[in-house]
Amino acid sequence: MKLLIKNGRVICPASNHDAVADVLIEDGRVTAVAPDLSAPGAEVLDAAGLVVAPGFIDIHVHLREPGFTHAETIATGARAAAAGGFTSVCCMPNTNPVNDSATVTTYIVEKARREAVVNVFPIGAITKGSAGEELASIGSMVAAGAVAISDDGRPVMNARVIRRAMESARALDIPVIQHCEDLNLSAGGDMHECVESVRLGLRGIPSASEDVMVARDIILAELTGARYHVAHISARNSVAMVAYARQRGLSVTCEATPHHIALHTEHMRPYDSNYKMKPPLRCRHDVDAVIDGIASGAVDCLATDHAPHAGDDKMQEFEKCPFGIIGLETAVGVSLEVLVHSGRISLNRLIALYTSEPARVIGWKGQQARGALQPGYAGDVTVLHPEYPWTYDVKNSASKSSNTPFNGRTFRGGPIATVVGGSVVWKAPGF
Amino acid sequence: MSRGLLGIEETDRSVIEQILERAVAFQPHGGQTFAKVNTCTGMMVVNAFFENSTRTRSSFEIAAHRLGADTLAITASGSSVSKGESLVDTLNTLVAMRPSAIVMRHQASGAPHFLARHLTTPIINAGDGTHEHPTQALLDARTILDRCGRLEGLRVAIIGDIQHSRVARSNVHLLSKFGAEIVLCGPPTLLPREMASIATGVTLEYDMRRAVAGANVIMMLRVQLERLHEPSMQPGEYFRFYGLRQEHIALAHPDVIVMHPGPMNRGREISSEVADSQRSMILNQVENGVSVRMAVLERVLLQ
Numbered sequence: 001m002k003l004l005i006k007n008g009r010v011i012c013p014a015s016n017h018d019a020v021a022d023v024l025i026e027d028g029r030v031t032a033v034a035p036d037l038s039a040p041g042a043e044v045l046d047a048a049g050l051v052v053a054p055g056f057i058d059i060h061v062h063l064r065e066p067g068f069t070h071a072e073t074i075a076t077g078a079r080a081a082a083a084g085g086f087t088s089v090c091c092m093p094n095t096n097p098v099n100d101s102a103t104v105t106t107y108i109v110e111k112a113r114r115e116a117v118v119n120v121f122p123i124g125a126i127t128k129g130s131a132g133e134e135l136a137s138i139g140s141m142v143a144a145g146a147v148a149i150s151d152d153g154r155p156v157m158n159a160r161v162i163r164r165a166m167e168s169a170r171a172l173d174i175p176v177i178q179h180c181e182d183l184n185l186s187a188g189g190d191m192h193e194c195v196e197s198v199r200l201g202l203r204g205i206p207s208a209s210e211d212v213m214v215a216r217d218i219i220l221a222e223l224t225g226a227r228y229h230v231a232h233i234s235a236r237n238s239v240a241m242v243a244y245a246r247q248r249g250l251s252v253t254c255e256a257t258p259h260h261i262a263l264h265t266e267h268m269r270p271y272d273s274n275y276k277m278k279p280p281l282r283c284r285h286d287v288d289a290v291i292d293g294i295a296s297g298a299v300d301c302l303a304t305d306h307a308p309h310a311g312d313d314k315m316q317e318f319e320k321c322p323f324g325i326i327g328l329e330t331a332v333g334v335s336l337e338v339l340v341h342s343g344r345i346s347l348n349r350l351i352a353l354y355t356s357e358p359a360r361v362i363g364w365k366g367q368q369a370r371g372a373l374q375p376g377y378a379g380d381v382t383v384l385h386p387e388y389p390w391t392y393d394v395k396n397s398a399s400k401s402s403n404t405p406f407n408g409r410t411f412r413g414g415p416i417a418t419v420v421g422g423s424v425v426w427k428a429p430g431f
Numbered sequence: 432m433s434r435g436l437l438g439i440e441e442t443d444r445s446v447i448e449q450i451l452e453r454a455v456a457f458q459p460h461g462g463q464t465f466a467k468v469n470t471c472t473g474m475m476v477v478n479a480f481f482e483n484s485t486r487t488r489s490s491f492e493i494a495a496h497r498l499g500a501d502t503l504a505i506t507a508s509g510s511s512v513s514k515g516e517s518l519v520d521t522l523n524t525l526v527a528m529r530p531s532a533i534v535m536r537h538q539a540s541g542a543p544h545f546l547a548r549h550l551t552t553p554i555i556n557a558g559d560g561t562h563e564h565p566t567q568a569l570l571d572a573r574t575i576l577d578r579c580g581r582l583e584g585l586r587v588a589i590i591g592d593i594q595h596s597r598v599a600r601s602n603v604h605l606l607s608k609f610g611a612e613i614v615l616c617g618p619p620t621l622l623p624r625e626m627a628s629i630a631t632g633v634t635l636e637y638d639m640r641r642a643v644a645g646a647n648v649i650m651m652l653r654v655q656l657e658r659l660h661e662p663s664m665q666p667g668e669y670f671r672f673y674g675l676r677q678e679h680i681a682l683a684h685p686d687v688i689v690m691h692p693g694p695m696n697r698g699r700e701i702s703s704e705v706a707d708s709q710r711s712m713i714l715n716q717v718e719n720g721v722s723v724r725m726a727v728l729e730r731v732l733l734q
Contacts, residue, residue, distance in 0.1 A: 198625040199440075201540035201562030201600060271541030272548075315519055315549075317539035319560070 002026050003422045004039045005381060008047030012054055013352035014359075014372035023052055025379035025422035033373050045424060047383050050416055051347070054355040054373045055087025055380025058328065059362060060152070060177075060231055060255060060303035063089075063120070066107065067096025072308035072400045074108065077328070078116035079398035080306070082426035084328035085415025086354075087380035088119040088370060089306075090362065092152040093130065100125035100136035105144035117425040118418070119370075119380070121362070123177065126151045126165045132158055138168050147362050150177035152231060153278070153323075157183055159216060166226035175227040175253070175361060178217055180238065181278065185209035190319050192280040196265045202318065205280050207235035214238040218245045221252055229361055230254035232305050234279035236289035243298035253361045255303040256290050258327060258334035263287075263405060273314045273321035274405045277307065294353070295344045301357040302350075304331045308401030326399050330392055332384065333411030340386070341412060347386055354382075381419035390414055390428075435532065435553035435731055437544055438563040439604040440630075447569065447605060450726045454573050457497070457722035465721055469499035471732045474531040476500050479522070480557070481507045482538045486693060486717065487557050487566075491534050494724035500531070500732065518542065519549060526552050532731050535559075553731050561595045567692055568601035570723040572609075574716050575648055578688050582609035586684070588642045589613065590673060591652030591700055592621040598692045599652060600629070607632050616642035617652075617673060618664045639673055646683045650690045651675050654700050666699060675701045680710065688712050 005023040010033060012018075022037040023030060058081065064072035072080075074091075081089050091108065093099030099108060105122050112120035124141035128134045130151040138149055149169055155178060156162040162178070169176045186209040191197050193204025214230055218241055221228035233239055233254040245252035259277065264287045268275040275281060282290075293299040307324025314321050332354075339345045345353075359371025370378040394407040418426040436442065459465050476495040480488050488504065495502045505525065518537075525533060532553045535543050540560030547554050558564040572582060579585060587606055593599045593615050606613050607630035615626055616636045627633050636642040643649055654669060664672075680687060689701075689710045697703045706713065 195625040195628045198594075198623050199600075199629045201560050201597060271545045312517070315517070317518060317537070317542045317545060319539050 001422055002039050002042035003045060003379070003419065003424070004037060004042040005045045005047050005052055005383070005419070008050050008052030008383065010052045010373060011348050011351050012373040013348055014054070014356040015374050017373065018348060023373055023381060025381070025419070028379045028421040030373055030377045030379050031375055033375070045383070045417065045419070051384040051386060052373070053351045053382045053384060054371055055378065055420065056085050056332070056354040056382045057088045057358040057371060058086045058304050058306070058331070059090040059301065059358045061089045061091050061306040061328065062094065062308065062324070063091040064308055065095060065111065066104070071310045074111050074120060075115040076398060076400045077306070077308070078112070078118045078120060080326070080328040081118045082418045082420070083398045084330070085332050085382045085384065085418055086118060086328060087382060087418060087420045088121065090121045090123050090147060092123055092150060093125040094153050098125050098130050099141070100128050100130065102137060102140035102144040105141045105146050109145040118420050121145065121147045123148045123150050125149065126156055126176065127161060130154045132156050132161060135161070135165055135168060138165070139172060142172050142174060147364070148175045148177050148229070150179065150231065152177065152179045155179050155181045155183065155213060159220065162217065163220050163224060166220055166224035166228065170224055170226040173363065175229045175363070177229045177231050178213065179231050180210045180213035180217065182209045182212040185212060190276065191268070192265050192282050194265055194283045196268065200270055205278070207237065207282060207286055210235040210279055211237040211241070214241050218250065218252055221245070221250055227251040227363070232257045232260060232279055232303070233290060233293070233299060234260045234282050234286060236286045239289050239293040239298055243293065243296070246298070253300040255301050255361070256294060256299045257303060257305045258331045258338070259325060259405065261287060261291050261294070261338050262334045271318040273316070273318055274325060274403055276318060276321055276323055277305070277325050278323040291338065291344060294339060300361055302331065302335055302353045303358065304328050308399055309403050310401060314403045325403050325405060326397070326401055327404070328399070329397060330404065330406045333390070333392065333414045334406065336386060336413040337411060379419065379422040382415055383417040383419070384413065385416050386413040388413060435547065436555045436565050436727055437547060438556060439565045439568050439601045440563065442565070444608045447572070447608065450569055450723065450730060451573050451576060453726040453729070454719065454722040457725040459718070465493065465497045465725070467497050467499065470729055472499035474500040474732045475529070476502045476532050476534060476728065477505060477525050477530040478502055478534045479505045479525060480536045482536050482558070484536055484557070486720070487536065490717070490720040491557060491724050493721050494728055497721070498725055498729055498732070500728070503530070518546065522546050522550060526550055532728065555727060555731060558597055560597065562597050563601045564597040565601050566720070566724055566727055567598050568605040569727065570716055570719040571602055571650065571690060572605055573719040573723050574690065574712050575688070577715065577719070578712065579647060582606060582611050584610065584612070585647040586612045586614065586645055587648040587650065588616060588646040589650045589652065590616045590639060590642060590675065592655055593617045593626055593652070594621045594623055595655055596652050602650065603630050603633060614642045614646070618669070620664065639679065640682055643679045643683045646687055648688055648690060649675060649679070649683060651695070651701050653692065653694060654696060670699055674699065675705050677702065677704050680705060690716055692716070
């Protein structure tokens with residue numbers, strides 16, 4: 001099986017390639033990137049006038065299966081990923097049961113192999129049941145295909161437990177991903193603590209609740225030598241501390257979500273749960289610091305934290321609604337708008353933030369190498385148009401859920417086609 | 432006020448003035464009760480109280496009856512909410528019974544605002560969580576006007592658990608719209624610094640003697656024991672530093688009036704001596720509650 005992607009502007013940040021070329025994928029892997037390739041019998045995808053990039057990777061999604069399939073399934077989440085230009089996603093373990101054992105990891109891997117149109121890489125839990133007490137079966141989960149560990153949504157409050165997890169993860173050469181939130185400081189909060197929360201009479205989640213845990217974990221990352229990754233960074237001081245840790249040579253990385261850079265508290269429609277997530281939308285100075293961090297390189301990659309919730313769960317009093325919004329289909333449009341069209345970073349850098357950089361955070365190697373368009377790498381490609389206008393209509397979403405603040409928003413540029421292992425799994429309507 | 436009355440913050444000063452003016456017409460004279468005016472005969476008001484309330488609910492009920500409207504009371508313990516029904520479904524069921532307006536109290540901030548986006552029936556907010564209690568601010572304003580004749584330029588000290596007080600927020604917005612000088616005072620753990628920025632003319636004070644100095648109006652807030660789950664302050668220490676006593680009255684304006692939204696805890700936030708003094712407007716507030724709510728209901732029902 002061969003696919004030849006012709007005449008696109010091939011941008012591969014990992015190899016510093018930015019020129020018109022063809023990409024040949026054979027048996028699921030890239031075999032050649034060069035001008036005027038010919039491949040008799042190959043399916044041809046004409047990418048003239050389009051950007052051809054390595055397949056986009058989202059290292060932070062919730063697919064809700066097993067356990068919450070009324071909100072999303074591996075199949076529907078994967079289709080939403082493809083429709084957003086993503087070829088690989090890493091799914092968080094807060095399913096039911098929690099992915100804290102090789103059994104659940106294997107279930108997800110097998111289910112994804114049968115039903116998902118994109119690559120699905122499970123992230124295992126740090127602790128049993130993500131309860132924060134006993135370490136999960138980390139080695140067995142990694143053997144079954146887990147690529148990282150995290151208790152996302154349920155931060156590990158016990159410093160001794162996260163220390164032991166870091167030691168285990170270091171030996172297995174996987175990153176520890178932390179949702180940084182000191183639960184005593186954020187206790188019961190529903191939105192960012194600021195004038196708006198006080199005005200609306202909602203309990204606040206201070207930026208300090210994130211900063212305190214980032215600080216603690218960086219110290220423990222130094223103690224253990226682990227690869228440590230801050231999920232969905234949102235606070236000014238946290239960005240500064242990650243930058244400082246890296247200056248000191250620690251293996252500390254972080255991701256930012258499109259919504260945390262596109263929206264701040266003043267954009268919130270009061271008591272609308274489509275603006276309720278954790279970390280919460282922060283105020284302008286935090287948002288600016290995250291964007292500055294992306295521009296300076298302090299922030300390593302972008303990730304969506306795609307968090308589907310069924311309509312009924314989001315149609316409640318604000319304080320009763322669960323946290324999180326979907327994000328796979330709007331990520332590229334939002335980040336083009338906030339980062340590239342605004343002139344903060346180049347298109348090439350944005351592509352790196354979705355390809356080579358998340359691949360570096362996870363550390364895929366050998367047969368799993370991805371995030372670049374070079375011979376031997378996975379045959380995953382995202383074809384983009386950085387300018388065409390389109391409007392997001394969540395009614396047409398591939399996701400089972402529709403909790404998004406971006407419904408009806410018009411974007412400039414987005415994905416055109418998604419290729420996974422040499423197969424075209426999604427094309428934008430009209431192309 | 433477009434359809435109902437959700438909060439003071441989004442209500443124009445001119446609308447507030449009209450309500451306060453109309454309320455005067457409903458105030459009883461001498462020893463009489465409230466006159467039955469019957470301007471809203473044939474209307475139906477649902478009082479949906481998802482959080483316990485005695486005075487506000489009775490006040491709205493009397494107001495509706497004096498206007499000639501029928502009322503139906505729904506309380507949390509007797510409603511389908513206690514059987515697991517969602518708030519939206521409960522309200523949709525009530526709406527299907529075709530009320531003219533829904534008066535609603537709910538423990539979640541923003542619950543009426545959220546519902547107002549999904550329902551066409553006008554909603555009057557009778558208190559939402561720690562957000563707003565608009566009719567309380569209106570009746571407080573009516574009470575101040577009755578005694579002081581103006582709001583502009585008055586120094587009003589609001590004292591107590593500001594953080595969790597919907598009464599404080601609504602009063603801040605109302606007094607600010609009318610150019611009063613507002614001093615918020617309470618223990619630092621219950622007085623977020625951000626309160627100074629939610630409206631103009633607001634200052635914060637942690638020392639009660641400074642807060643009441645020269646005040647024309649002192650509004651005391653109830654210490655909400657159920658809100659004291661956070662480490663804040665021992666009750667004994669609270670009265671020592673934030674309880675209103677005669678010595679504070681001596682620091683205030685000679686004609687100072689003392690208000691309290693009730694229910695009050697004697698000996699916790701206010702001494703009996705002050706609560707029972709001639710300066711205390713507490714019962715005037717209750718009485719104005721009915722007249723002001725008649726004005727609000729009439730406005731909403733007849734629009």
